[in-house]
Amino acid sequence: MAAAGTPASLLITLPHTLAANHSDFVDLAPTAAAAGTPCLRAADVNADDIIAEVAGIAPDIIFVVGWSRLVKAPLQALARTGVIGYHPTLLPLMRGRAALAWTILLDVSTTGGTLFWIDDGVDSGDIAAQREFALSGREYLGDLMTMQMDALRSMLEELVPRLAEGERPARAQHHELATYLAHRRPEDGLILWDQPAETIWRQVRAVSRPYPGAFTRVDDGVMKIWRARVADHPEWHAQTGQIFMTVDDCPVVRCGDGRDLVIEELEMVRAKKPIGQKRLGRP
Structure with missing residues (x-):
């Protein structure tokens, strides 16, 4: 977002005490600081004090990326335009949990990432942007993560300026084509x-x-x-x-x-x- 010329007004991430529970945790606080974005550490984004903090900046859009917990209605309601989530598949395919691992387990040959408007369903909201890329069938998890972050960066660089101009791109998902992923441990x-x-x-x-x-x-x-x-x-x-x-x-x-x-x-x-x-x- 900072590269697109519109740095975030606030970053919410996990406290260090909980980060160890997430094997793919990356501390974005230093990146946020470099962009001039304040950082707030929270175990529960739906807590009253966090909602009050977010309300104080009156956000136009809230982005939810890499956050495994549900963002509930009171927090969603604070975003004037809406809440955008990121899912590392080509929605409506492979909605649900552990999408990166399932992508490799299922030997998917073409995958991608999707930015979508969060609604009351599971990864079911209208699509704001989507990127597709091919897999060789030899990728390890870390390789796939890098490819997903490249796709996300590319999408944000194009989408954020459009959002800043007041656009709200939204394409309905074909729900009849949806598939779902079970949780993995x-x-x-x-x-x-x-x-x-x-x-x-x-x-x-x-x-x-x-x-x-x-x-x-x-x-x-x-x-x-x-x-x-x-x-x-x-x-x-x-x-x-x-x-x-x-x-x-x-x-x-x-x-x-x-x-x-x-x-x-x-x-x-x-x-x-x-x-x-x-x-x-x-x-």
């Missing part, structure tokens, strides 16, 4: 080695840094897998979930479809790096 990163290698590889990429990571059990501990690739070693007969060889010091694990996952970066948690032909996924 850190424990969903548990690898099931009887799945195909490509499925496991997508799982690794979908919850890689800054998310908690895909993991498998090793003895009484855990191995987190941050980077991997799919390979084929048909000359080897191995059990599902078994490390049966190493390539350049990278463990190779047999998956459920007979293909293999080469673990390029791992982290051991309460466990030693397995040696020999260890079978993973068992306590």
